[in-house]
Amino acid sequence: MSSPCHYTTSPRNAVSIAGVDPSGGAGVLADIKTFSALGVYGCGVVAALTAQNTLGVTGAHMPPVEFLRLQIDTLFADVPIHAVKIGMLGNAATVETVADCLAHWQAANIVLDPVMAAKSGDALLDRAAIGKMRECLFPLASIVTPNLPEAGELMGERAPASLREMRRMAERLRGLLPHDPKRWVLLKGGHLPGDEVFDLLFDGERMIELPARRIATPNTHGTGCTLSSAIAALLARNAGQPDATETAVRTARDYLLHAIAAADSLTAGGGHGPVHHFHALWRDRCFNPRP
DSSP states (O other): OOOOOOOSSOOOEEEEEEEEOTTSSSHHHHHHHHHHHTTOEEEEEEEEEEEEOSSOEEEEEOOOHHHHHHHHHHHHTTSOOOEEEEOOOBSHHHHHHHHHHHHHTTOOSEEEOOOOBOTTOOBOBOTHHHHHHHHHTTTTOSEEOOBHHHHHHHHTSOOOOSHHHHHHHHHHHHTTSOSOTTOEEEEEOTTSOSSEEEEEEESSSOEEEEEEEOOOOSOOBTHHHHHHHHHHHHHHHHTTSTTHHHHHHHHHHHHHHHHHHTGGGOOOOSSSOBOOTTTTTOOTTTOOOOO
């Protein structure tokens, strides 16, 4: 087994503010796995609890917003946070509370993944919260990472059905963010058919096409959570560097594609299984599962 990493400086810290998926494929648990795999110290704030496995969601519970606020304030009062990933928030009151806390603490490098449904199709966000997300969280976000159905819900229209429509949607979504060249939209095109997947990264001026080969596997539970938390981890590590966001997105996508490619090696449930967050760390020479 290889020797432990030796840091010349302390690792950066990131926090996931999201729901808990007990199967570990999505939400806070997946985010902290991703932070760890990418060399960032992970913290977690529980914004929602779910009863969930790879087959679906059977229930959800929202902690009182007073306790959510206490979690965030207690963490930020002690731990320097270099990036924030926001995932499942569930309802409008939670959205407002998270936005108020992050504004109070002047949080930086906020990655907003507007989670609205699980891979199984189960709803994870009240419709009333969608407008509140646009109003309260978009002004704080460094980058928002919707998939096509989420983009349609955010704009109150149908989801894009072509790359051309994706470009128009990315432009409209970018209009919801402040007029700041350091604010980005990453519109994920995985819901379009075809052997190739296109994502679009847009900062208001540059529209960057990011193609990738589609990987044939049913085990894609938590891909959105994993991508957004990877971006947050890499922003924490590379903040202040030229083209930090573009570099973070490209590196995060590469990490996710390898995690998807390795997903079938896991045996975690009979539905949409998780991606392999530790694909680069669990090598044969240090991890030998029994046949």
